[in-house]
Amino acid sequence: MKDQEFFQQRIQRLRDEIGRIIVGQRAVVDGVLTCLVADGHVLLEGVPGLGKTLLVRTLSECLGLMHRRIQFTPDLMPADILGTQILEETPDGRRQIRFQEGPVFTQILLADEINRATP
Template identity: 65%
Template sequence: MSIAESMQRQAEEFRERYTAVRNQIGRVIVGHDEIVHGVLTCLFVGGHCLLEGVPGLGKTMLVRTLAETLSLDFNRIQFTPDLMPSDILGTDMIVEAPDGRRMFEFQRGPIFTQICLADEINRAT
Protein backbone atom coordinates (compact mmCIF):
# COMPACT_ATOMS: atom_id res chain seq x y z
CA MET A 1 0.00 0.00 0.00
CA SER A 2 1.40 3.37 -0.99
CA ILE A 3 1.62 6.38 1.29
CA ALA A 4 -1.15 8.13 -0.64
CA GLU A 5 -3.47 5.14 -0.27
CA SER A 6 -2.66 4.89 3.44
CA MET A 7 -3.40 8.57 3.97
CA GLN A 8 -6.64 8.26 1.99
CA ARG A 9 -7.72 5.32 4.18
CA GLN A 10 -6.87 7.24 7.38
CA ALA A 11 -8.84 10.26 6.16
CA GLU A 12 -11.86 8.08 5.40
CA GLU A 13 -11.68 6.42 8.82
CA PHE A 14 -11.46 9.82 10.50
CA ARG A 15 -14.42 11.11 8.48
CA GLU A 16 -16.52 8.10 9.53
CA ARG A 17 -15.60 8.47 13.20
CA TYR A 18 -16.12 12.24 13.12
CA THR A 19 -19.58 11.75 11.60
CA ALA A 20 -20.45 9.15 14.24
CA VAL A 21 -19.38 11.49 17.07
CA ARG A 22 -21.25 14.44 15.53
CA ASN A 23 -24.40 12.34 15.12
CA GLN A 24 -24.19 11.11 18.72
CA ILE A 25 -23.87 14.68 20.01
CA GLY A 26 -26.72 15.69 17.69
CA ARG A 27 -29.04 13.37 19.59
CA VAL A 28 -28.70 15.65 22.61
CA ILE A 29 -27.77 19.03 21.11
CA VAL A 30 -30.28 19.99 18.42
CA GLY A 31 -29.96 22.92 16.03
CA HIS A 32 -26.38 23.95 16.78
CA ASP A 33 -24.55 22.09 14.01
CA GLU A 34 -22.04 24.87 13.28
CA ILE A 35 -21.15 25.22 16.96
CA VAL A 36 -20.75 21.44 17.35
CA HIS A 37 -18.52 21.39 14.26
CA GLY A 38 -16.40 24.22 15.68
CA VAL A 39 -16.02 22.58 19.08
CA LEU A 40 -15.06 19.25 17.51
CA THR A 41 -12.55 21.00 15.27
CA CYS A 42 -10.96 22.71 18.28
CA LEU A 43 -10.75 19.40 20.10
CA PHE A 44 -9.21 17.48 17.21
CA VAL A 45 -6.54 20.10 16.47
CA GLY A 46 -5.56 20.26 20.15
CA GLY A 47 -6.81 23.77 20.79
CA HIS A 48 -9.31 25.39 23.05
CA CYS A 49 -12.57 27.13 22.34
CA LEU A 50 -14.55 30.01 23.79
CA LEU A 51 -18.32 29.59 23.78
CA GLU A 52 -20.23 32.80 24.41
CA GLY A 53 -23.97 33.21 24.62
CA VAL A 54 -26.94 34.01 26.80
CA PRO A 55 -27.94 31.52 29.50
CA GLY A 56 -29.93 28.52 28.34
CA LEU A 57 -28.34 27.90 24.94
CA GLY A 58 -26.81 24.58 26.01
CA LYS A 59 -23.14 25.49 26.18
CA THR A 60 -22.53 23.40 29.30
CA MET A 61 -24.66 20.56 27.97
CA LEU A 62 -22.68 20.56 24.72
CA VAL A 63 -19.34 20.21 26.50
CA ARG A 64 -20.69 17.60 28.92
CA THR A 65 -22.19 15.61 26.01
CA LEU A 66 -18.92 15.84 24.08
CA ALA A 67 -17.01 14.41 27.04
CA GLU A 68 -19.54 11.61 27.51
CA THR A 69 -19.58 10.76 23.80
CA LEU A 70 -15.79 10.46 23.67
CA SER A 71 -15.54 8.81 27.14
CA LEU A 72 -13.36 11.64 28.46
CA ASP A 73 -13.09 12.97 32.00
CA PHE A 74 -15.00 16.22 32.46
CA ASN A 75 -14.88 18.92 35.14
CA ARG A 76 -16.56 22.27 35.38
CA ILE A 77 -15.10 25.26 37.20
CA GLN A 78 -17.61 27.92 38.21
CA PHE A 79 -15.75 31.22 38.29
CA THR A 80 -16.72 33.61 41.07
CA PRO A 81 -15.06 36.77 42.42
CA ASP A 82 -13.74 34.84 45.45
CA LEU A 83 -12.24 31.93 43.48
CA MET A 84 -8.65 31.22 44.52
CA PRO A 85 -5.90 29.58 42.43
CA SER A 86 -5.91 26.60 44.79
CA ASP A 87 -9.61 26.07 43.99
CA ILE A 88 -8.55 25.42 40.39
CA LEU A 89 -5.12 23.81 40.74
CA GLY A 90 -5.54 21.95 44.01
CA THR A 91 -3.73 22.12 47.32
CA ASP A 92 -1.70 20.12 49.81
CA MET A 93 -3.88 18.50 52.46
CA ILE A 94 -2.89 16.81 55.69
CA VAL A 95 -3.77 13.12 55.50
CA GLU A 96 -3.14 10.24 57.81
CA ALA A 97 -0.75 7.61 56.47
CA PRO A 98 -1.40 3.88 57.04
CA ASP A 99 1.21 3.87 59.81
CA GLY A 100 -0.64 6.63 61.69
CA ARG A 101 1.67 9.49 60.79
CA ARG A 102 0.29 12.63 59.26
CA MET A 103 1.68 13.88 55.99
CA PHE A 104 0.92 16.34 53.23
CA GLU A 105 -0.67 14.96 50.08
CA PHE A 106 -1.51 16.98 46.98
CA GLN A 107 -5.23 16.92 46.20
CA ARG A 108 -5.64 17.73 42.53
CA GLY A 109 -8.06 20.45 41.52
CA PRO A 110 -10.66 20.34 38.77
CA ILE A 111 -8.23 21.58 36.11
CA PHE A 112 -6.61 18.12 36.05
CA THR A 113 -9.03 16.58 33.59
CA GLN A 114 -9.30 15.85 29.90
CA ILE A 115 -12.07 18.39 29.23
CA CYS A 116 -12.44 21.37 31.55
CA LEU A 117 -15.28 23.85 31.26
CA ALA A 118 -14.41 27.24 32.73
CA ASP A 119 -17.87 28.69 33.29
CA GLU A 120 -18.52 32.43 33.59
CA ILE A 121 -14.87 33.47 33.35
CA ASN A 122 -16.05 37.06 33.14
CA ARG A 123 -16.83 36.89 36.89
CA ALA A 124 -13.23 36.08 37.88
CA THR A 125 -11.11 38.82 39.38
Protein backbone atom coordinates in the same frame (compact mmCIF):
# COMPACT_ATOMS: atom_id res chain seq x y z
CA MET B 1 -10.29 2.14 3.70
CA LYS B 2 -8.06 5.16 3.66
CA ASP B 3 -7.15 7.04 6.81
CA GLN B 4 -9.00 10.13 5.64
CA GLU B 5 -12.23 8.19 5.04
CA PHE B 6 -11.90 6.46 8.40
CA PHE B 7 -11.38 9.81 10.12
CA GLN B 8 -14.34 11.40 8.32
CA GLN B 9 -16.60 8.51 9.30
CA ARG B 10 -15.56 8.76 12.95
CA ILE B 11 -16.14 12.51 13.06
CA GLN B 12 -19.53 12.11 11.35
CA ARG B 13 -20.52 9.41 13.84
CA LEU B 14 -19.46 11.68 16.72
CA ARG B 15 -21.35 14.62 15.18
CA ASP B 16 -24.48 12.47 14.82
CA GLU B 17 -24.23 11.20 18.40
CA ILE B 18 -23.87 14.73 19.78
CA GLY B 19 -26.71 15.87 17.50
CA ARG B 20 -29.07 13.46 19.24
CA ILE B 21 -28.71 15.58 22.40
CA ILE B 22 -27.75 19.03 21.09
CA VAL B 23 -30.40 20.12 18.58
CA GLY B 24 -30.15 23.15 16.31
CA GLN B 25 -26.53 23.99 17.13
CA ARG B 26 -24.78 22.34 14.16
CA ALA B 27 -22.32 25.21 13.57
CA VAL B 28 -21.34 25.28 17.24
CA VAL B 29 -20.85 21.51 17.34
CA ASP B 30 -18.75 21.64 14.15
CA GLY B 31 -16.62 24.43 15.63
CA VAL B 32 -16.04 22.50 18.85
CA LEU B 33 -15.11 19.34 16.93
CA THR B 34 -12.74 21.34 14.72
CA CYS B 35 -10.98 22.72 17.79
CA LEU B 36 -10.86 19.26 19.35
CA VAL B 37 -9.20 17.78 16.25
CA ALA B 38 -6.80 20.75 16.03
CA ASP B 39 -5.83 20.26 19.70
CA GLY B 40 -7.10 23.74 20.50
CA HIS B 41 -9.34 25.56 22.92
CA VAL B 42 -12.91 26.78 22.53
CA LEU B 43 -14.53 29.92 23.89
CA LEU B 44 -18.31 29.54 23.83
CA GLU B 45 -20.26 32.72 24.45
CA GLY B 46 -24.00 33.12 24.68
CA VAL B 47 -26.98 33.76 26.85
CA PRO B 48 -27.98 31.18 29.46
CA GLY B 49 -29.94 28.21 28.18
CA LEU B 50 -28.23 27.60 24.85
CA GLY B 51 -26.74 24.29 25.98
CA LYS B 52 -23.07 25.18 26.35
CA THR B 53 -22.61 23.08 29.49
CA LEU B 54 -24.69 20.26 28.01
CA LEU B 55 -22.51 20.31 24.88
CA VAL B 56 -19.33 19.89 26.92
CA ARG B 57 -20.86 17.10 29.01
CA THR B 58 -22.24 15.34 25.91
CA LEU B 59 -18.92 15.60 24.06
CA SER B 60 -16.98 14.14 26.96
CA GLU B 61 -19.48 11.30 27.39
CA CYS B 62 -19.44 10.46 23.67
CA LEU B 63 -15.64 10.31 23.72
CA GLY B 64 -15.41 8.53 27.08
CA LEU B 65 -13.36 11.37 28.55
CA MET B 66 -13.38 12.81 32.05
CA HIS B 67 -14.68 16.35 32.33
CA ARG B 68 -14.85 18.86 35.14
CA ARG B 69 -16.30 22.31 35.60
CA ILE B 70 -14.94 25.40 37.31
CA GLN B 71 -17.48 28.04 38.28
CA PHE B 72 -15.58 31.31 38.23
CA THR B 73 -16.36 33.77 41.02
CA PRO B 74 -14.66 36.96 42.27
CA ASP B 75 -13.20 35.06 45.24
CA LEU B 76 -11.81 32.12 43.23
CA MET B 77 -8.31 31.20 44.40
CA PRO B 78 -5.54 29.41 42.45
CA ALA B 79 -5.90 26.42 44.78
CA ASP B 80 -9.55 26.13 43.71
CA ILE B 81 -8.30 25.43 40.19
CA LEU B 82 -4.96 23.69 40.69
CA GLY B 83 -5.53 21.88 43.97
CA THR B 84 -3.88 22.06 47.35
CA GLN B 85 -1.73 20.18 49.84
CA ILE B 86 -3.64 18.49 52.65
CA LEU B 87 -2.18 17.31 55.94
CA GLU B 88 -3.71 13.97 56.88
CA GLU B 89 -3.12 11.27 59.42
CA THR B 90 -2.19 7.77 58.26
CA PRO B 91 -3.72 4.64 59.83
CA ASP B 92 -0.54 4.14 61.90
CA GLY B 93 -0.83 7.64 63.42
CA ARG B 94 1.78 9.46 61.35
CA ARG B 95 1.05 12.66 59.52
CA GLN B 96 1.69 13.11 55.85
CA ILE B 97 1.03 15.70 53.19
CA ARG B 98 -1.12 14.64 50.26
CA PHE B 99 -1.82 16.65 47.12
CA GLN B 100 -5.54 17.03 46.45
CA GLU B 101 -5.89 17.63 42.70
CA GLY B 102 -8.06 20.50 41.53
CA PRO B 103 -10.45 20.40 38.60
CA VAL B 104 -7.75 21.39 36.09
CA PHE B 105 -6.51 17.78 36.19
CA THR B 106 -9.00 16.46 33.66
CA GLN B 107 -9.31 15.75 29.97
CA ILE B 108 -12.03 18.31 29.18
CA LEU B 109 -12.34 21.40 31.36
CA LEU B 110 -15.33 23.73 31.34
CA ALA B 111 -14.41 27.15 32.71
CA ASP B 112 -17.85 28.61 33.34
CA GLU B 113 -18.65 32.30 33.79
CA ILE B 114 -15.05 33.49 33.34
CA ASN B 115 -16.36 37.03 33.13
CA ARG B 116 -17.06 36.88 36.88
CA ALA B 117 -13.41 36.30 37.79
CA THR B 118 -11.22 39.14 38.96
CA PRO B 119 -8.77 40.47 36.35
